[in-house]
Amino acid sequence: MAAPAPTRPRATVERAARADLDGLYRDVALEIRARTPQDHNGHRRVALPRTVRRLRKQAPLLALEGVGRLSVGLRRLTGRDVIDLNAMMAIVQFFYQQVELAKRDLYEIDEFGFDREYAESFLPVFRWIYHNYWRVETTGAANVPGEGRALLVSNHAGVLPWDGAMIKTALFEEHPTPRHARALVASVFFGLPVLSWFLRRTGQTVGHPADAQRLLGRDELVLVFPEGVKGTGKGWQNRYRLQRFGRGGYVETAIRARAPIIPISVVGSEEIYPMIANLEPVAKAVGFPYFPITPFFPLLGPLGAIPLPSKWRIQFHEPVRTDLWDPADAADQRLVMSISDHVQEIIQTGILENLKLRKGVFV
Amino acid sequence: MRVLITGVSRGLGPDLARRLERHDDVRAVFGLDVVPPRLRFRRLQFFRADLRQPSASELIKELDPDVVVHLATQVAATAAIPRQAHETNVMGTMNVLAGSQRARRLVVKSSTAVYSSGLELPSLLTEEDGRRGAPAGAAGRDLREVELTVREFAMVNDTVDVVVLRLGQVLGRRWPSPLAEYLALEAPPTVPGFDPRLQLLSEDAALEAVERAALGSHAGVFNVAGQGVLLLSQLLRLAGRRGRPILPPMGGTWVRRQAYRAATGHDLPDHLIQLLSDGQAIDCRRLEEASGWRPRESTADVAVKFAAPPVFQKAG
Numbered sequence: 001m002a003a004p005a006p007t008r009p010r011a012t013v014e015r016a017a018r019a020d021l022d023g024l025y026r027d028v029a030l031e032i033r034a035r036t037p038q039d040h041n042g043h044r045r046v047a048l049p050r051t052v053r054r055l056r057k058q059a060p061l062l063a064l065e066g067v068g069r070l071s072v073g074l075r076r077l078t079g080r081d082v083i084d085l086n087a088m089m090a091i092v093q094f095f096y097q098q099v100e101l102a103k104r105d106l107y108e109i110d111e112f113g114f115d116r117e118y119a120e121s122f123l124p125v126f127r128w129i130y131h132n133y134w135r136v137e138t139t140g141a142a143n144v145p146g147e148g149r150a151l152l153v154s155n156h157a158g159v160l161p162w163d164g165a166m167i168k169t170a171l172f173e174e175h176p177t178p179r180h181a182r183a184l185v186a187s188v189f190f191g192l193p194v195l196s197w198f199l200r201r202t203g204q205t206v207g208h209p210a211d212a213q214r215l216l217g218r219d220e221l222v223l224v225f226p227e228g229v230k231g232t233g234k235g236w237q238n239r240y241r242l243q244r245f246g247r248g249g250y251v252e253t254a255i256r257a258r259a260p261i262i263p264i265s266v267v268g269s270e271e272i273y274p275m276i277a278n279l280e281p282v283a284k285a286v287g288f289p290y291f292p293i294t295p296f297f298p299l300l301g302p303l304g305a306i307p308l309p310s311k312w313r314i315q316f317h318e319p320v321r322t323d324l325w326d327p328a329d330a331a332d333q334r335l336v337m338s339i340s341d342h343v344q345e346i347i348q349t350g351i352l353e354n355l356k357l358r359k360g361v362f363v
Numbered sequence: 364m365r366v367l368i369t370g371v372s373r374g375l376g377p378d379l380a381r382r383l384e385r386h387d388d389v390r391a392v393f394g395l396d397v398v399p400p401r402l403r404f405r406r407l408q409f410f411r412a413d414l415r416q417p418s419a420s421e422l423i424k425e426l427d428p429d430v431v432v433h434l435a436t437q438v439a440a441t442a443a444i445p446r447q448a449h450e451t452n453v454m455g456t457m458n459v460l461a462g463s464q465r466a467r468r469l470v471v472k473s474s475t476a477v478y479s480s481g482l483e484l485p486s487l488l489t490e491e492d493g494r495r496g497a498p499a500g501a502a503g504r505d506l507r508e509v510e511l512t513v514r515e516f517a518m519v520n521d522t523v524d525v526v527v528l529r530l531g532q533v534l535g536r537r538w539p540s541p542l543a544e545y546l547a548l549e550a551p552p553t554v555p556g557f558d559p560r561l562q563l564l565s566e567d568a569a570l571e572a573v574e575r576a577a578l579g580s581h582a583g584v585f586n587v588a589g590q591g592v593l594l595l596s597q598l599l600r601l602a603g604r605r606g607r608p609i610l611p612p613m614g615g616t617w618v619r620r621q622a623y624r625a626a627t628g629h630d631l632p633d634h635l636i637q638l639l640s641d642g643q644a645i646d647c648r649r650l651e652e653a654s655g656w657r658p659r660e661s662t663a664d665v666a667v668k669f670a671a672p673p674v675f676q677k678a679g
Contacts, residue, residue, distance in 0.1 A: 016401060023536075026547075106601065106663060111592050111644055112486050113560050187482035193556020193612040196640075197594070200560070210485035287613075 090124040097121040113200030126169040140316035141174035149216045151254045152223040154264035156231030163269040183223040216257035233290035239270040248340035255330040260319035265350030268312030313354040365391040367428035370435030372396040414455030423462025430468040438474040445501040452505040460516045470526045470576040476503040476634040480641040487646040500633025524582040531588030535566035555608035559642025560592040563665040568658035581653040586645040590661040601670040
């Protein structure tokens with residue numbers, strides 16, 4: 001700091017000096033803080049007795065060993081696997097990984113808020129759901145390009161966007177080069193607690209044409225559900241009937257970015273929460289686009305939020321080319337709507353075919 | 364070249380004046396403000412002027428500068444009465460514009476507070492999004508009005524190159540900022556269930572952006588912020604703070620601001636309250652394309668530097 005001008009009144013000089021001193025005090029306080037031992041959360045470290053620490057470290061292993069013995073015993077008694085050890089391991093691995101991830105100091109996220117490591121930590125759980133709970137059968141995964149941009153377009157159903165999670169898992173499980181698909185989500189969800197950050201950290205972003213364009217420009221896979229909340233919030237009586245595909249905005253984006261459109265038909269997502277009614281006043285009050293009444297929700301409370309174990313099929317169709325047109329043609333509404341209709345038809349036909357291939361809703 | 368700086372005594376003002384003094388082709392540096400600057404300058408000629416008065420425009424006309432740098436726009440004011448900030452921002456800008464018609468260049472300091480944090484906007488805001496939706500607070504509304512008058516001025520006076528800089532969240536230790544005050548709290552309040560994306564700008568980069576705008580040849584509206592984003596939780600951890608999730612997740616900005624006041628005894632401007640839940644990230648490619656320059660420090664660099672300051676800093 002330069003010396004204050006000599007003509008300045010005394011009070012001003014004093015105030016200036018005090019401000020300088022305050023700054024110095026703050027720096028010293030910060031330095032002291034920086035030198036006190038702390039854990040990653042900034043708490044002072046408290047030493048626990050050694051026995052307690054050792055026990056705490058070993059507890060998960062002991063628990064796992066116990067479950068293993070129990071599983072073997074039950075198999076001997078009943079003659080089949082009652083407890084799925086692989087699933088147990090997946091869950092344990094998941095929680096361990098969460099603890100590890102929480103310790104990271106300055107992890108990398110992209111501008112949309114995507115945290116790759118965090119997103120991939122959910123894979124073991126989704127993998128188990130994919131194979132064991134919904135027993136998803138996927139066909140045509142090779143239609144998704146191994147590199148470069150593409151716009152994945154799918155039907156949307158089942159109150160909560162489990163279909164998005166399963167499509168993303170399918171790309172990891174069935175594709176020769178696993179890739180993250182970045183789903184576009186209705187903007188209302190980003191105003192809701194927890195979802196607001198969870199969606200972003202796992203790679204989702206707002207359903208805005210600019211976002212889609214930017215992601216495609218980086219040669220990413222972008223997943224869209226043109227039906228939007230009209231698809232997830234439709235009643236049981238409308239199952240497997242595609243709702244209107246918006247105004248075809250996704251086709252415009254694909255033409256502009258010269259990205260192939262890959263239609264996807266998902267079967268099984270309609271039955272996970274059979275929605276009997278929609279309590280609109282409640283939905284409005286909590287800021288949700290719909291409030292579903294299913295046979296189990298809200299009757300059984302949080303238990304009712306467990307999805308039913310329907311049998312799923314996912315089909316990735318052959319790409320619909322968009323590079324036949326000039327990016328400027330994206331403004332041609334007739335062209336856009338005709339391509340959108342074509343895509344919708346492929347998806348609807350795919351749904352009906354896969355429904356036929358499925359032996360029953362739950363088998 | 365003769366450069367005039369409004370709001371020369373606070374924030375960016377003194378440092379900018381020092382930087383401009385070092386350029387040989389800058390023949391004169393004029394500074395306007397209501398209070399004299401605390402630092403001593405080599406060449407700065409200070410004039411006490413209240414921009415809210417029409418006489419300010421007469422003074423600017425008389426000084427006849429080639430470049431006018433309008434830094435007097437207030438963004439962070441919480442203690443000031445909003446009505447007064449409005450006068451300085453809107454009437455002040457009108458008077459500065461009235462005096463700048465014969466200048467060659469005009470640089471106006473704006474802020475990313477002009478953006479609405481509405482959910483209908485894309486994840487990365489471009490300069491075009493600055494007119495969509497409604498901004499969160501009084502400062503944002505003021506700046507919208509300021510930018511509107513500046514745009515009209517630019518259309519009428521096509522001999523003047525107009526640059527509007529929308530500065531991102533500046534975080535550093537030289538000037539007080541609401542974000543630094545927030546991080547100085549023992550347990551900064553957060554909104555449970557929200558972990559917004561933030562983008563930061565270093566003090567040096569903010570200065571350099573204004574300096575380059577004053578001396579360069581690019582014109583238009585530009586976003587300025589460091590590369591990349593950081594989550595609020597990451598910033599808090601870096602700063603050695605543990606967030607206290609006490610702000611109501613439902614209810615608007617007003618409710619949260621009252622809760623913030625009640626919990627901390629401090630105040631935070633509306634746009635920062637909104638930042639705590641909705642976050643903000645901007646696209647700064649336009650500035651780089653137009654001027655070939657972008658802030659050297661990324662958002663993460665700014666945060667790291669703020670969290671671990673060198674203890675003994677040399678003066679100047």
